[in-house]
Amino acid sequence: MEIARNDKIVTAREIGVVGCQRCTKVWPLGTKRCTRCGAQIVSRDHKALQRVWAWWIVGLICYIPANLYPMLQTRTLVSVQQDTIIGGVITLINHGSFGIALVIFLASVMIPVGKFLAIAFLALAAQRGTTSPSKQRMGLYEIVEYIGRWSMIDVFVVAILSSLVQLNALAAVNPGPAALFFGLSVIFTMLSAQSFDARLIWDAERS
Amino acid sequence: MSTTPHLKDLIVCPNCDAIYHVAEPNFGERAVCQRCHTVLIAPRKRAGAQIICVALAVFILVLAAAVTPFLSIEAGGARNSVSVLDAALIFSGGPLILVSLGTVAMILFIPLLRVMLVIYVLLPVVADRPPAKNAAWAFSLSEALRPWSMAEIFAIGCAVALIKVADLAQIAFGPAFWMFCILTVLVVVQDSFLCRWSVWKSLETTK
Structure with missing residues (x-):
């Protein structure tokens, strides 16, 4: 890729144009809509931060019941067991399946919590400016975008188990309310991350 | 960018707003944003x-x-x-x-x-x-x-x-x-x- 001017990076805004974020086509500043792909064009989407925070808050609200209610209800001949997310991890550790416990712990606790913190940090950095290097924040943003979907794994496991383990009197697994809240929380945080305008990451460094 | 180039010869990185002249890479090569390493063009035969x-x-x-x-x-x-x-x-x-x-x-x-x-x-x-x-x-x-x-x-x-x-x-x-x-x-x-x-x-x- 040849660059516009050797080493110095020039941004579209500096030369009075705006790029379509969907199809990368270049338009004069002030163009409202890209006629190639139909996307709305904004040079810097500052309203995006409000959307980020709105989804972020809804996601966080859903994450609370997701941890309080049971995720999974296991009924066997002798007992009925209700497991929350953390409870499920502890049960797995007690059974000695450390690998799976780790997968669930990563997907259901570490990734969501890390995501809330990361998105909040990125949004705050874009709002208030920061000294942390843009490259690092961009890396963080890419990780958040990439890894966020994997939190769904626990919801899928619940859906799989509750359809599979239906052995009449012998054993049955049913989903708990937490599965719904957790799924919603993952969806909302994904939307929050998608709302973020990555270009703000690079502006914060300059100003 | 000596004079005002044709807008269609330019490409804007959707993630960091850096602007480049389009230089279409050969098949199998990739054009990557120099600043944030987003893949911009990656044609294949x-x-x-x-x-x-x-x-x-x-x-x-x-x-x-x-x-x-x-x-x-x-x-x-x-x-x-x-x-x-x-x-x-x-x-x-x-x-x-x-x-x-x-x-x-x-x-x-x-x-x-x-x-x-x-x-x-x-x-x-x-x-x-x-x-x-x-x-x-x-x-x-x-x-x-x-x-x-x-x-x-x-x-x-x-x-x-x-x-x-x-x-x-x-x-x-x-x-x-x-x-x-x-x-x-x-x-x-x-x-x-x-x-x-x-x-x-x-x-x-x-x-």
Whole structure:
């Protein structure tokens, strides 16, 4: 890729144009809509931060019941067991399946919590400016975008188990309310991350 | 950028707003944003035809994986094997039906829809015909759905589910599980073949 001017990076805004974020086509500043792909064009989407925070808050609200209610209800001949997310991890550790416990712990606790913190940090950095290097924040943003979907794994496991383990009197697994809240929380945080305008990451460094 | 260049000769990085002259790389090479390392252009020889072939394979696999069982369980004489469709239909009421509907949407319908959209967009392009009606809209939708297509996460979910109930009952993978594994690979291959910039350009120039 040849660059516009050797080493110095020039941004579209500096030369009075705006790029379509969907199809990368270049338009004069002030163009409202890209006629190639139909996307709305904004040079810097500052309203995006409000959307980020709105989804972020809804996601966080859903994450609370997701941890309080049971995720999974296991009924066997002798007992009925209700497991929350953390409870499920502890049960797995007690059974000695450390690998799976780790997968669930990563997907259901570490990734969501890390995501809330990361998105909040990125949004705050874009709002208030920061000294942390843009490259690092961009890396963080890419990780958040990439890894966020994997939190769904626990919801899928619940859906799989509750359809599979239906052995009449012998054993049955049913989903708990937490599965719904957790799924919603993952969806909302994904939307929050998608709302973020990555270009703000690079502006914060300059100003 | 000595004088004002033609806007169509420029490309803006959607992630950091850096602007470059378009210098189309050779087949198999990639043009990467120097600042944030986002891949901007990555053309491949006969990519369109290859993507269509992969998309057809994905289409068939998703349909087959929908109706064949992905896991089977056996305990004390009772036996149960479920396909993804069974998993969806097992809940008949309550808010938790949203969990199963969401699951089925993310692992079946969205992958299917994306594949069909991609074929719809690329088929005329490959055949050197004018773009299909509303191709830009179809391609935008397909791209927007990309993070919500979660077949690969489901495959891992199956593995986790298997180990989670391994001590409760005899449990085994069905054919659909292996199909989901192949699907995972195919979806990654399809995404890596697809050069968005080339697609958008071809939708524009032949319009």
